[in-house]
Amino acid sequence: MSKTAIISAKDVNVFYGEKQALDKINLDIPENKVTSLIGPSGCGKSTFLRSINRMNDLVDICRVEGSITIKGQDIYAPEVDVVALRAKVGMVFQKPNPFPKSIYENVAYGPKIHGLAKSKTDMDEIVEWSLIKAGLWKEVKDRLDQPGTGLSGGQQQRLCIARTIAVKPQVVLMDEPCSALDPIATAIIEELIDELRSNFTIVIVTHSMQQAARVSQRTAFFHLGELVESGSTKTIFTSPEDERTQNYIMGRIG
Amino acid sequence: MTDFITPSTQLKSRKSAEQRFRWYGRGAIFVSLAFLVVMVGSILYKGSGAFTTTDVAIVVDLGPDAVDPANPQDARFEKIVKDALKARFPEATKRADRRKLYGLVSNDAGFELERFVLANPDAIGTQARVWFRASDDFDILLKGTVDRDVDESERRLSDQEIGWIDRLVADGDVKRGFNWSFFTNGDSREPELAGILSALVGSALTLLVCFCFSFPVGILAAIYLEEFAPKNRFSDIIEVNINNLAAVPSIVFGLLGLSMLLNTFGMPRSSPLVGGLVLSLMTLPTIIIAARASLRAVPPSIREAALGMGASPVQATFHHVAPLALPGILTGTIVGMAQALGETAPLLMIGMVAFIVDVPQSILEPATALPVQIFLWADAPERAFLEKTSAAIIVLLLSLITMNLLAIVLRRRFEKRF
Known part of the structure; x- marks a missing residue:
């Protein structure tokens, strides 16, 4: 267990009603690195991702056991404020979901509700910084007042990333952020992810092994609700220990 | 090899089935339009005098x-x-x-x-x-x-x-x-002096009370049930009962108003206040059902996006979900109000069937409403009240059309793409 781990999961079990979706997951996620979660559909990687910012709480029948700590704090402790947690652990979803408001308002919404900007100038700076970080500033700086839903799919997803990082979270969770995008938009987002890791810890769920190999430093392979293997991306892709990992990477299962 | 040119018998019968269905549909529309034309035409013909x-x-x-x-x-x-x-x-x-x-x-x-x-x-x-x-x-x-x-x-x-x-x-x-005096006078025993104004004002005041009560209550109930209430047996029972409430005959609400509002709480008889409250019991289920449907139609991704940024559930609801549902909520509300405008039976029970000459000045004064006025005039022995009845129906229909146009305008204005 490395000392630089920012997120650490211990014996995490997740149940949907009677069905167990995750079985005794132990995983450390290092700071300022990209960790990718891979595995076949239904293996529990998204479930694990969503337990890191407690989005699973929204599902009535979902139950989480074990502990997940972020910087040593148990996020499932009763005194934890979910709203504050989600401000520190941002999330980018599979399908771009900008609010049906202007580009500016999309980015400014988070800082506004969390009181991060003291003045209009502050807010303008946050919006500009976030859009620059998300690589979208050049494309939209002249039309900040136009609806975010009018952008192309790739731009929308970058807007969602800008919106997430505008709150200055410590961790950014990404749930298959490129699955609805074409290869060019995907390449832009992947580049962006690489740049963002200097400021944020990133956990990304992906179906594309190439993507995992390209963007991440660490990889965890999930299979049927179990964490089969985790380690540096290079090791996982070149010399996996477990046969199942090998089969998945070779394209034999999944 | 398959022949794409010569139609087979199966294809022919399928085609004629399609054609037949189209004609059935056109026929259905024609029949309903014909009824509408006959109804509106005869009212206009009788009422124009x-x-x-x-x-x-x-x-x-x-x-x-x-x-x-x-x-x-x-x-x-x-x-x-x-x-x-x-x-x-x-x-x-x-x-x-x-x-x-x-x-x-x-x-x-x-x-x-x-x-x-x-x-x-x-x-x-x-x-x-x-x-x-x-x-x-x-x-x-x-x-x-x-x-x-x-x-x-x-x-x-x-x-x-x-x-x-x-x-x-x-x-x-x-x-x-x-x-002109038809629009400036109240009711009268003399047909040549009888006017619609007192009924029109009575209806407007009643609807105002109805709106002020049922809109906030209905929307809050809908938002709570849809966004916050835990889904369990208890909320299921509430849901079933709201749907049942929508099907209760309106006269029952009138009796409830009579026994509760008038007899128990001693509110003023025949007043728009009581009429509005009774009508809002009827519009509430309509508003709640419509508002819940339009809240449910907001894509869950919007909710997730807001919650994922650390918005509290209340913020997510009021900043993002409710504004998107607003056009649907408004449409439902106006449909409910239009129903209330045309409702007669409950008003009969609470005494709004009274002969009111003076234009009501407040929601506490005795008043009557448009449909009740129609009922009263239709019942009057003088021959000349016949055309007054039709004229009152025209005024009622115009009010309904205005409200429905308002619904369309509001929906257009608030509609957003997502």
Whole structure:
């Protein structure tokens, strides 16, 4: 267990009603690195991702056991404020979901509700910084007042990333952020992810092994609700220990 | 090899089935349109008469014997009108004939003359030609509603009265005009004086109360049930009961209003306050169901996006979900209000069926409503109320159309793409 781990999961079990979706997951996620979660559909990687910012709480029948700590704090402790947690652990979803408001308002919404900007100038700076970080500033700086839903799919997803990082979270969770995008938009987002890791810890769920190999430093392979293997991306892709990992990477299962 | 050109028998029968269905659909639309045309057409045909009225000019003697220039308001105006009518048709000498003669003008003629004299003090001391509202029988005779050719014993107007009317018309002492007083008067026992204003204002006040109560309560209930309430047996029971409430006959709500609001809480009888509250019991389920449906139609990704940024559930709901659901909520509300506008039965139970002459000034005063006014006029014995009934229906339909247009405008304005 490395000392630089920012997120650490211990014996995490997740149940949907009677069905167990995750079985005794132990995983450390290092700071300022990209960790990718891979595995076949239904293996529990998204479930694990969503337990890191407690989005699973929204599902009535979902139950989480074990502990997940972020910087040593148990996020499932009763005194934890979910709203504050989600401000520190941002999330980018599979399908771009900008609010049906202007580009500016999309980015400014988070800082506004969390009181991060003291003045209009502050807010303008946050919006500009976030859009620059998300690589979208050049494309939209002249039309900040136009609806975010009018952008192309790739731009929308970058807007969602800008919106997430505008709150200055410590961790950014990404749930298959490129699955609805074409290869060019995907390449832009992947580049962006690489740049963002200097400021944020990133956990990304992906179906594309190439993507995992390209963007991440660490990889965890999930299979049927179990964490089969985790380690540096290079090791996982070149010399996996477990046969199942090998089969998945070779394209034999999944 | 498959032949794409020559149709097979199976294809033919499928094609004719498609054609048949199209014609069934067109037929259904035609039938419903035909009903609508017949209904609206007959109402317009019958009701159009109520928008014109007949006035008759009579020369009255406002000399010093009749009107004291110092105190004109003390004059016996009704007697002056009667004297003027006697002077116009001196052949009516018998009591019964004179009664018929006085019946040519409206019962209100004395007051009309009083208003004329007070507004035109110059006319005092002269022989003035004054226009009076003709009586309802006079009016509908000229409109052709009454057939002159039937036997005298079966007519309201005798040959003698018709003779007087024809002479007035021949002398140019009769004019037809737009019936402004229909929109400025309250109800009256005299059809020629009856107007829609008190019912219109009563309906507006009732709807206002209904809206102020049912809109906030309905929306809060819908938002709580849809966004916050845990999904369990209890919330299922509530849901089923709201749907049941929407199907309860409206008269039951009227009885509830009678026993609870009037008898237990002692609220003022016949008032728009009570009427509005009773109607809001009826509109609440409509609003709740419509609002829940439109909240459910907001994509969950919007909710996730907001919550994922660290918005609290209340912030996510009021900043993002509710604004997107607003067009649907407003449409549902207006549909509910339109139902309430047309509702009669519950108002009968709480006494809004009263004969109200004065225009209500507040929600605590006795009032009546448009559909109740229609009910009252449809029940009235005078023939001339027939056209008033249709005219009131026209006003009600116009109000409904206005509300529905408003719904469309609001929906267009608030609609956003997502």
